[in-house]
Amino acid sequence: MDNSVRYAIGAPGIKWGATEKAEWLAQTTIKRSYLEQVVSKVHALSEKFDIEQYGALSYAPEKYPLFAIKTHHWDKTKPTVLITGGIHGYETSGVHGALAFLALKAEQYSADFNILVVPCVSPWGYETINRWNPNTVDPNRSFYANSPAEESAALMQLVQAQQTHFLMHLDLHETTDSDESEFRPALAARDGKEYIPDIVPDGFYGVGDSENPQDAFQKAIIDSVRHVTHIAPADSAGNIIGEPITQEGVINYPLKALGLCASVTDAEYTSTTEVYPDSPRVTDDECNMAQVAAIVGALEYLKQHQ
Template identity: 60%
Template sequence: MIDSRPYPIGRLHTPWNDAEKAAWRASTRIQRSYQSEVVNAIRALADRFELLQYGALSYDPERYPLLALKSPGWHQDKPTVLISGGVHGYESSGVHGALTFARERVQDYQDRFNLIIAPCISPWGYETINRWNPNAVDPNRSFYPNSPAQESAALMRLIESLQVELLAHIDLHETTDTDELEFRPALAARDGVEYVPGIIPDGFYLVGDSDKPEPEFQAAMIAAVRQVTHIAPADDQGNIIGSPLQQPGVINYPTKKLGLCAGLSDAPFVTTTEVYPDSPSATAEQCNQAQVAAVCAALDYLNATEE
């Protein structure tokens, strides 16, 4: 069924022009502080990691430095794993799950892996609780050469500068009620198409890479997260967000083709986590801990396969 409610910006069948993008940008507002909630938390870990500033957003370079943590004991002979969060800035547990892992669990893995933790790829999106950047560009569809999103381009430059091949990339996300209430209607309006409502999955799920699905890797994370929060069931068509279920709690996307963050490298093991913080059966802290459980399970699986 097609929802006929008009989005307040734009016209049906007509993609947004610059004036409409500006009107959308003017409708956003700062709702929380990247500096106090994220930058300070990252800098508090500087005595335990190598702190990397890999850029700053041109929208406000002082307000939006791009920061990552590089684990101690870095050695070229160790496998390297990237943990990223906040590609969609509004997805809070992606950011705070990455920070929680860095604070509480990284010491369990730093002897076996080189770890790069980039907790908040999109700080403007974090502050405005938004999926896009100020130019109405989705960073999580922009991980390709000559990216239109400076957030995505900066992370790709960071990984290239390390001159390592990633063994794995775990990208931490959420699916929220606002996906259907705001972000997908805005996307339809931006692109000049009709908005067709979808179904928000109630629970945790993973998005693997259809070109290298690694089902046992995904299953190990699902098993671990199941101890923390519930796993999203398929809908009546056997899908999650329109994609066929591959195993409990797992669907696959072509990550490189779609320009997703999880497809930024040629790492053989990749996944995108999705938690549902609006569920009546999950708290914000459970969502953070579900992200941590997924990361730890991924690293445990990789460690067992490397031995």
């Protein structure tokens, strides 16, 4: 898509109002089942972990309960870590990578860490394969006081309810071809701005915090993931998604200033993982396992440096 192509909704240069937002919502459809594909897997973990429902989305509470999974026997002397997925519901391996970590790896780290996992923060987005919620709000730009996204507000309340310091937070994401074909053009149209195309990175990359980058921690994640999938190269300008790389496969964002999920705990160690599921070089399972490898690499680093 180039700059001359109009998004199907709205007029160029004019922010969306209620009419355009309603038109956008009307063209969304349910494409998969959160209850069947996600909640069933959560309940299947109930013998190994503590399952907590921390809320439900008002759009359809019976369809969109919100679940957190915790390792047994929390110990205040152990560091606590948070894993989140599905902030953007369309980013599938974030959800199923978090669930795979619970099924395959979490128990072996429970002696060293209290582990809290929220596999799908945005279940409506999961079902409609969408970045936004029904109100055209991006939950991953909404982690601040009086959040306009109930998905974000519910997660912030869950974090506060733990009444503990978090050492680490990994937020599991994907960068997809649809970012350029749909979601960034929609964002530009919604905000009345010009859409400027970018290049979708071919491979995995991570996003650290520009205010607290933790370069060695980010490298440990990259080195773990490279055993599962390829690492995204920088473009000809030395950037990934418009940001300069700080090392192979890593860029930094000001997490708190942008209202990003990875800022929600004020943890010392944070990273947003970005898997590329549209590469012909990967399978869905490899994408899920790349997320698992990112978590394992992060936890192994913490075990060695705490």
